[in-house]
Amino acid sequence: MKKYSVVHFLTMSVATGALVASCSSAKTQPTEDNNKHSPNFIILFADDLGYGDLACYGHPTIKTPNLDKMASEGIRLTSFYVAAPSCTPSRASLLTGRLPMRTGLPRVIGPEASIGLPASEITIAEALKEKRYATMCIGKWHLGDQEKFNPVNNGFDEYYGLLYSNDMQPPWVNTDKPLALYHNTEAIEHPVIQQTLTKRYTEWGTKFIRTHADKPFFLYLAYSMPHVPIFASDEFKGHSRAGEYGDVIEEIDWSVGQILATLKELGLDERTMVVFSSDNGPWQEMPDRMFGNDSVQPWDCGNTAGLRGHKHLTFDGGQRVPGIFRWPGTIPAGQVSADMASTLDIFPTLLSLADISIPEDRVIDGVNIIDFLEGKTPSPVHQFYFYRHEMLQAYRRDSWKLRYLPNEKNPEKSTLQLFNMDSDPYEMYNRAKEFPEKVEEMTRTMSDFDEQLRESLQ
Template sequence: MAQQRKPNYIVIFMDDMGYGDLGCYGNRVLKTPVMDRIAADGVRFTQMYSAAPVCSPSRCGLLTGKYPQRVGIPRVLFPDDTAGLTQRDKTVAAYLQEHDYSSICIGKWHLGCLPEHNPIRHGFDRFLGLLYSNDMSPVHLYRDESVIETDTDQSALTEKYTDEAIRFIEEHKDKPFFCYLAHTMPHIPLHVPDAFRGQSAGGTYGDTIECIDYHIGRIMQTLQEHGLENDTLVMVSSDNGPWYEGSAGGLRGRKIDVYEGGVRMPFIAQWKGVIPPGTECGEVASLMDLLPTMVQLAGGRLDEAAGIDGKNIAPLLTGEGVSPHEALFYYYVDCLNAVRSGKWKLHVAMGGPQRRIRKEMPQLFDMELDPGECYNLADRHPDVVARLTGLIEQFDSTLQPVPNVVRGKRSE
């Protein structure tokens, strides 16, 4: 992958947007021309997976490159939690900071509420956003470590976040930068400004997606105006599958499930002059792969003892090479539910230890023939079940989860 300078990075991360919510993934209800253009001008992945089917652990996997169980954030965090991201686990922003990158976290953080969890304590130079989900109280807007708005107008957040991203890009256009833009929408409760309300055929949910698409267009226009398109890798995805609304693209399951609808994510990327237009990637990859890919493209090295689970997928961005993963594992909190290896996906549990449905397990699916996970082939391929069960047992025994899941009342 040829490049002349360290690339800028923009990661745009939606909250609960489904695999099937974009036109470039087959949606015929919602209008997403900007994101569709990013896919057309770059690469579209069809087998990109989140590290978890819910908010906090999925974001943990993205930013640390590790399974969230290894970090100690296997479940959704709440405003009264004392758990959160610690200095033990280095974020992609912290790695890039060592290589003269300026970085900003905009939008939903959701990796802890105490001062030591704040994004600016974890490699980001600046922060504007919410510390947790918009259905949690109080909804306070932070700048760095200070509250700047109480009971913030959520309908204005998408535009406000975008304005901040554009300011940051313009201020740092002459040196490498990393902009992590984690939109609050389309997580419920849905909020949309009047200019977009009632415009989508997909109801209020569709209004929020089309609003986000429009504002992503403003960011892409800013890159073009400043001649940054050839220097900037733009990546767009979502944290987990859709909740009450939205499309999983015909896949089984939704948010919370480790069936495909809960963990298979839309992922599109553009880097003009590097990624050939119209590239398609059907290789298995994980959002945990973004950290090692970004660090190594920037000329950095990973800490060998850090236990990074992600892999460098730079070749996949240009449609070359094969998946670097022998297997990907899917947890519900701290219970390993399923594994994907090659074309096979094996489910051995559903939910946590108290929700196991033993009579329906194991479930084995051929993901090439049956991406909807409709037809259990476990009795036809006992050798595959045995091999994948062995992978599960080996991985689960060596993961050594961090006991950072105690929920306790925090002091303000």
Template sequence: MLSIKKLKFVIVSCFVLGLAVFMAAMAPKPVSKTPNIVLFFIDDMGYGDLSVTGALGYKTPNIDKLAAEGMRFTNFMAAQAVCSASRAALLTGCYPNRVGVAGAFGPKQGLGLNPNEETIAELLKANGYTTGIFGKWHLGSDSVFLPLKQGFDEYYGVPYSHDMWPLHPWQKQAQYPPLFWIEGNKQVKEIKDLDDASLITGTVTEHAISFIRKNKKKPFFLYVPEPMPHVPLAASANFKGKSERGIFGDVLTELDWSVGQIMKELKVQGLDDNTIVIFTSDNGPWLNYGDHAGSSGGFREGKGTSFEGGQRVPAIIRWPGVVPSGRVSNKLLSNIDILPTLVKLTGAKLPKEKIDGIDFVDLLKGDDTKTPRGNFLYYYRQNSLEAVRKDNWKLVFAHPGRTYEGSLPGKGGQPGPAPENHDFPVALYNLGRDPGERYDVYSQNPEIVAELEKIADAAREDLGDDLQKKTGKNRRPGGKITK
């Protein structure tokens, strides 16, 4: 029979042991050095196109859930407001004009991302990752520029925007060749009409899920550049006519479903907690398509402009146990910052050549005292510096550019006018008070103007400026097939 003293010792020991077991169970799980990565890159999705950012007429519960379980960024910039340039920036961590990419590449144009550039896929592959892309590439449709030449192990998708086909609304001005799905480097199936286009989102989803299943036992990088909601819009039978926002709402509902299916598969395979999920867009909405276009969320202008509606995009990052849930960050960031951030999180090596991205790992982990990016350059067209930003101040230089204002938008898939050579005057905006860029305070703040002009002068020396006939000292050539 135990004495009172021994009995007390046993009770205390059991209590301490139980407490230790409880605390161990409640402690955060150690983070793997090789997390999986899923990167959603949506085409022409505006800042206001999610429920969580104010969308009306449809809901995006799966994407909203990513925001609730991760961190949402409200000051996140596409590097340029156009397809190929933005994609080059995302994958290389560079301003696209640094790597010789501008605009949107057409079919068999002989142009693409230079294979000498190191992409996220190549850097992660060198660190033991399996890499796959399912969706829209748009960094060169010639075989020498396709994803398998840029670090990806698998590819199934479309080589460029799916409006570059014979059914384009502007067919009389630009006759395009047939559009095919590409698997690896081979054309496998033609997208002939809108019925075929209605299968795009489902097809991308199926291939992404298959990739997860095949690679569940090793680290992977899954890049999902969804072709929708770029026009022409088409939703599958399960989603057509289901929203209050017409075909655009139907397409967004299906895209949200796609994100949900991929997230569900991660959970089924036991990969949910060890996967970094990134969700963002290549640029703002193509506003002159009216009811077939999204919302800039109140920001000025849209796709193809260097105003906030063209370049400020939704951005969400989720990684349970590492990224605090339910956080909102208002710090200035860009899609060029994703590459160095993933490199640091995975232990991969940075590219050998200079990049422009800045890692924001500390901010991502919840340290709000960190401000990784202090300024940002708004380049457009071939190499025109149209604006610079420091903190909340944005200096817009006089430049010709696209405008959606003053013209009625189109309807039913047909575009309205969007003049390309509107003359924008020099102006200074305080985005902290005036995110819509409506109140020019240039004359009231000469010291701010001078400070921003110094940033612009340095950028012109480094990257050039067509508007001032400067080539820049540190630009690299894009990919080009010479005959």
């Protein structure tokens, strides 16, 4: 496979630049946990949910009272990014705090893929084992379907869910491997009854919380929806004015409400950080393969609240997603911030809160954002790199975003776009000609970073 880098297309010298500070260690060995009051962590991760799909992010007809309440009880981020505009690389980065290129998973992988999350990578779940956290993964994994890549071999005590996307079966994907529901490494249901997946994921999640209420736990609940084909349970069919897609989102909102109600019932609210986000933007402009029968329609997708682009693109519509953090007594309620942060920051933040050292034998691209979440400081995140597959396509620094549009056949005709993301979050007005020095400086930074990242992988 031919890989194109920023350096391949830009005709400029590469200045010496500092790579993101190297951090952390090899896989940790469990030690006796002397702090029984270490915080619990729950990550609720939707699939293909758009920036504008929740009421608290502006949707006019989808009702999400539980997520709206969660946002009002914590902080709602309006410039929150994922590390890639598609499933596999985004999820690898969430769990490791590292850009997809570093994890070896810059592209989506399918059934029976020969690759998956490398054993050398340290997941949040593996790191938390140093403090003897109970860990569970529920829902979509999509980091390899071979047994060695299974969640139970990546730090999770238990797994219940689908090993990849719910469309990775005929007629949408040409594969002989049946889509199955797994418990740990055993397939327990085929064909999968997708109408009840969200409900069953929720039941397993609340059961896990109840079982481990007396010790620190980490729950990673990755919904299979609203990735197409979309399904809602009978209780939510016809529930939303926004049609079937709205039904799916409102059932996810119900699920979030059940998780939060369980925490409150058990007196765990003030001991538990809960995060809600999505793996990438909505899957608009789906390929023809998705319309082989009447079960998927072009409108079975979310919206970006006007952000340009969608899933698979490095415009903000592909990588800016809802980011809601709730932790009563620690994260002040009622906060809304346009400061940047990303899913890369979750790994170092959770480890720091658990009093676990950040690995020092590898680059961790995220940073600890707890002081920002607590309202003590502005966000420490001032720049973000937008990779699609192996190519660095865009770079944001504070309010400015530079997006590089390569012409692979004729590099000298490649163009640059410069947007002010504070005044023009919809990336409508290219101001590159107005600020040539800023374009040159940001292009050089972008090139330096990409060059050094590639050198570190050799």
